[in-house]
Amino acid sequence: MSGSKWNDKEIEKMLNKMPVIKNRQSGQVMYEKIKGNERKKDKKRAGWIPVAASLAALLLLLLLIPPFFATNEQFNLSSGNEGADSAADGSAEEQTENFSANSIEEEQKDFSLDERAAEEHASSPDQDREEEFADDGATGSENTESDSHVKPESEEEQSDENQDAAVQTPADEDPSQKTSLFTAEAAGHTYLKTALVTEEGYVIPFTFLLPDKENEDNAVNLYNRWANEIDEEGMGFINYHPVANHLSVTEQNGINGVIDQNNEYTQDSFSPDLMELVLKQTFGSGNYTGFTFVNEEGDKVNLDEEMELEISLSNDNKGYYLFRNERSSQVYFAQSEKSFATIEDAFTEMQQVTPNEDYLTALPEELSIQTVQENELLTVTPSEQINAYSVEEKKRFIEAVLLTAESFGIQEVMFENIEDFNELGFDLEKPLTVPAGPNMYMMK
Amino acid sequence: MDSVFKRLYTDYQQDVFQFLIYLVKNRDIAEDLMQEVFIRVMKSYEGFQGKSSEKTWLFSIAKNVAIDHFRKQSTIKKRIMSSFDWSKKEQAADSLLPSEIAELNESMRELYACLDQCTTDQRMVVIMRYIQELSIAETAQILGWTEGKVKTTQHRAIKSLRDKMSKREGEEGSERFKVE
Numbered sequence: 001m002s003g004s005k006w007n008d009k010e011i012e013k014m015l016n017k018m019p020v021i022k023n024r025q026s027g028q029v030m031y032e033k034i035k036g037n038e039r040k041k042d043k044k045r046a047g048w049i050p051v052a053a054s055l056a057a058l059l060l061l062l063l064l065i066p067p068f069f070a071t072n073e074q075f076n077l078s079s080g081n082e083g084a085d086s087a088a089d090g091s092a093e094e095q096t097e098n099f100s101a102n103s104i105e106e107e108q109k110d111f112s113l114d115e116r117a118a119e120e121h122a123s124s125p126d127q128d129r130e131e132e133f134a135d136d137g138a139t140g141s142e143n144t145e146s147d148s149h150v151k152p153e154s155e156e157e158q159s160d161e162n163q164d165a166a167v168q169t170p171a172d173e174d175p176s177q178k179t180s181l182f183t184a185e186a187a188g189h190t191y192l193k194t195a196l197v198t199e200e201g202y203v204i205p206f207t208f209l210l211p212d213k214e215n216e217d218n219a220v221n222l223y224n225r226w227a228n229e230i231d232e233e234g235m236g237f238i239n240y241h242p243v244a245n246h247l248s249v250t251e252q253n254g255i256n257g258v259i260d261q262n263n264e265y266t267q268d269s270f271s272p273d274l275m276e277l278v279l280k281q282t283f284g285s286g287n288y289t290g291f292t293f294v295n296e297e298g299d300k301v302n303l304d305e306e307m308e309l310e311i312s313l314s315n316d317n318k319g320y321y322l323f324r325n326e327r328s329s330q331v332y333f334a335q336s337e338k339s340f341a342t343i344e345d346a347f348t349e350m351q352q353v354t355p356n357e358d359y360l361t362a363l364p365e366e367l368s369i370q371t372v373q374e375n376e377l378l379t380v381t382p383s384e385q386i387n388a389y390s391v392e393e394k395k396r397f398i399e400a401v402l403l404t405a406e407s408f409g410i411q412e413v414m415f416e417n418i419e420d421f422n423e424l425g426f427d428l429e430k431p432l433t434v435p436a437g438p439n440m441y442m443m444k
Numbered sequence: 445m446d447s448v449f450k451r452l453y454t455d456y457q458q459d460v461f462q463f464l465i466y467l468v469k470n471r472d473i474a475e476d477l478m479q480e481v482f483i484r485v486m487k488s489y490e491g492f493q494g495k496s497s498e499k500t501w502l503f504s505i506a507k508n509v510a511i512d513h514f515r516k517q518s519t520i521k522k523r524i525m526s527s528f529d530w531s532k533k534e535q536a537a538d539s540l541l542p543s544e545i546a547e548l549n550e551s552m553r554e555l556y557a558c559l560d561q562c563t564t565d566q567r568m569v570v571i572m573r574y575i576q577e578l579s580i581a582e583t584a585q586i587l588g589w590t591e592g593k594v595k596t597t598q599h600r601a602i603k604s605l606r607d608k609m610s611k612r613e614g615e616e617g618s619e620r621f622k623v624e
Contacts, residue, residue, distance in 0.1 A: 006609045008602050014555050015574035015605075019544040023461035025475055027453040031446070033479050034486070201515035271515065305563065305600065338588070352491040356512045357480065 178425055179333065180399055180435035181207040190214040192222045193437045195281035196230070196237035198325055202358065203277040204237070204332045207437030211444065219286045220247045220255055229443060236328025243278065244293065254289045254310065258296060265293075265303045272304040276311055281335060284315025285437075319346040320403040320438065321359035322396060333403055333438040334359055343378065343408045344371055350400065362400035364389065376411035377431055387419045395424050399435070406434035448489055453482065456499060459576060460506045466571045467510050469560065471542060477513060481506045496585055503578075503586040507568060514564055551609075558608040566601035573598055 025033075181191055192208045208230065214222060227242035244257030259265065265275070279291045290310035293301045300309050316339060323334040336355055340346035351363045363369065370381040380401050386394060398415060405413050412431035415421075421428040460481055465474035484505050492501055545556050559567055568587065572578045573594075580598075584591045 006606050006613065008606055011555070011602050011605050011609065012574065014552060015570060016577075017552070018466070018556070018575050019548065020458070021462055021465050021542045021544045023457050023478070024471075025457075025461075025478065027450055027457070030453060030457075030479060030482060031449060034449075034483055037479070037483065274515070305604075353488060356508060357484070358512075 178395070178399060178435075179440060180403060180438050181209060181440035182433065183436045184433065186436070188213050190222065191436060191440075192226050192443070193219070193282060193285060194223065194227065194230070194241065195278045196232055196235065197240045197274060197278065198237055198323075199327060200358065201271065201274055202323060202334065202356075203274060203281060204323060204325070204334050204439065205281045205437065206332075206439045206441055207435075208441050208443045218249065219283055220249050220288075223247055223282065226443065235441070236325045236330065240278065243275065243282075249288070250292075252289055253287065255283060255291045255313075256294045256298075257291060259293050259301060261295060270303060272307040275303070276307070277337065279311055280313055280315040283313045286313070288313050316407060316409070317341070317343075317346065318404070318407040319350040320362065320400045320407075321350065321354055322362050322400075323359050333362070333399065335407075335438075343373070343404060343410070346404050346408070347371065347401070350404070362396040364393070364397070367397075373410070376409075377414060378405050378410045378412070379414045379416060381416040382418070384417055386417065391420075391423045394418060395426075398424065398426055398432075399438075402432060402434050403438050406437075410434060446486070449482070449486055452485060452489075452498070452502070456502050459499070460502060463503065463506055463571055463576060464510060465542065466559070466575055467564075467567055468513065473513070477506075477509050480509045484509065497582075500582050500585045503572070503576075503582075504588070507586055510568075511564070554612055555605065555609060558605050558612070561608055562601055562604055565597055566604060569594060569597045570601045570605070 186209060190210045190213050192210060193205065194208065195203045195205045197203055208226065210222075210226065214225070223242070224247055230241055232239050232241065244259050246258045248256050248258075250256055283291065290312055292310045293303055295301050302309055315335075318339060319336040320333045321336065322331055324331045336346075336350075338349075338355070340349065347363060347369050350361055351365045351367070351369070352361075354361055364386075367385055368383045372379045372381075382397065386397065389397070398418075401415075402413055412433055414431040415426075415428045418424075418428055426432055457478070461474060461478055464477050464481075465471060468474050468477065481502070485502060488505075492498075496504075541553075545553060548556070559570065562570065565587075569583060572583045572586065573580070578586070580591050580594050583589075584594045587594065589597075
């Protein structure tokens with residue numbers, strides 16, 4: 001504005017003079033708060049012990065009264081790993097039907113899960129370390145940064161609202177079940193990759209297996225056709241798709257997304273970071289040059305001054321973490337926002353640091369992981385401690401490695417040192433082809 | 445008290461708190477986020493490899509904690525926008541003005557208020573560069589950006605603040621004219 005007394009120098013000078021706002025919390029107070037927080041979590045964990053004891057007593061009762069077995073067949077089936085081999089050969093439909101199963105099952109199934117978790121509690125190599133944490137209050141909560149890899153369900157912190165809800169992933173129903181989509185198992189179906197947004201603003205990638213083989217193999221056309229069909233709220237996410245009224249591919253192989261003049265993106269609550277993540281995870285695996293929002297006349301629309309007009313869709317060299325959606329109680333693979341220079345860097349960081357308080361690492365920090373890459377084959381050798389982990393934890397380890405390898409353009413991964421792999425649903429005697437995408441979901 | 449915690453808290457608590465409170469502008473929230481920062485710091489201290497300075501490492505954790513906070517807020521806002529009265533939110537924020545800011549002259553208070561209208565990236569850069577007096581290299585390291593991006597964001601932030609202050613000045617001038 002002409003004639004204004006404000007210029008850049010004046011603003012800078014004033015900013016330099018902004019006062020110090022004193023922190024009033026003493027170190028002792030903060031330390032006590034952190035310890036109190038840890039104690040609260042210990043209490044939650046301790047709450048499992050009487051429950052597990054009661055369940056064990058009930059189980060004993062069931063064993064002593066044989067007629068009970070006849071009426072509790074389902075309990076027996078779901079408490080073990082017996083179904084592992086059959087699922088390894090199962091069709092895509094069978095897998096996805098399980099995957100989309102309601103997370104909060106009937107009481108009987110919760111019981112069986114609790115019982116399995118209680119068994120794992122006794123054998124997990126994490127237990128001792130976890131107890132050390134409980135003794136040392138200064139080390140804080142388990143859901144943050146380096147020490148947040150997934151624990152067996154008996155140890156896992158449950159949110160207040162979900163204290164009684166069992167975590168239901170395909171692995172809970174059958175530990176051998178994979179959550180990613182492997183093209184060999186797609187059985188001729190076309191798939192759509194996109195990402196959904198949680199209430200807390202996390203972006204979770206999905207691979208939707210479409211009912212049939214579609215004529216539209218182009219990701220943009222598939223998105224136009226299917227994005228509106230995704231039942232985001234039903235899956236425990238917020239309604240975010242479609243991101244534009246219509247998408248088209250430009251001559252330069254970019255994507256244009258047509259939006260209305262009065263779209264919600266121009267409102268205060270719009271998060272450009274979130275939009276970029278969704279677009280990258282939706283179209284990043286294609287060869288598109290970028291994504292541009294345009295109005296109905298075809299003019300470029302700048303949704304936010306911090307956002308480039310053409311949003312880069314580059315989405316390579318990412319790591320994978322685990323994320324539990326509190327609304328659906330499902331556990332999903334989530335991608336790192338950060339790209340890594342090498343796959344070794346990605347694995348190291350995936351073991352040691354999580355990008356936020358709610359992601360969990362699928363690669364236990366205790367393991368040492370050796371990698372050798374020859375052309376498009378990566379050989380991954382975790383230390384033998386991996387065999388002390390549960391079937392589910394090993395499976396998550398394998399899938400996280402495979403998904404990360406896929407992000408680095410690697411075609412196959414050979415795993416060494418993992419025993420009893422038949423239970424995992426993977427044939428580890430030969431290299432595994434990397435998956436097409438994480439978190440497979442059947443579109444009906 | 446854990447000696448590592450004691451040292452880190454003594455050395456960096458004021459810097460981290462100052463960064464957080466200027467960013468979220470609410471003492472209670474800043475204190476909660478401080479707690480989260482130090483929980484994460486203590487969890488990951490063993491893995492800290494010294495590739496960056498302790499200070500930039502701590503700031504980058506504080507930045508991640510703040511971004512997580514804003515991301516949650518942003519999504520919650522989006523969901524409830526239709527039934528939310530934004531003017532009330534402004535009033536609530538004003539009532540929590542820290543005493544150090546309340547004592548400033550009017551222009552300084554206005555500039556503090558204008559910071560709210562900058563993007564989160566701009567606010568982070570302004571706070572780090574001008575209020576925390578971090579270098580461009582340090583700011584870039586904390587944010588995981590290039591130095592070029594820090595400079596561009598800083599430039600845009602100052603321009604944006606200048607425009608907002610000028611606009612307020614104009615609005616006040618016309619208000620005064622009406623009153624007189």
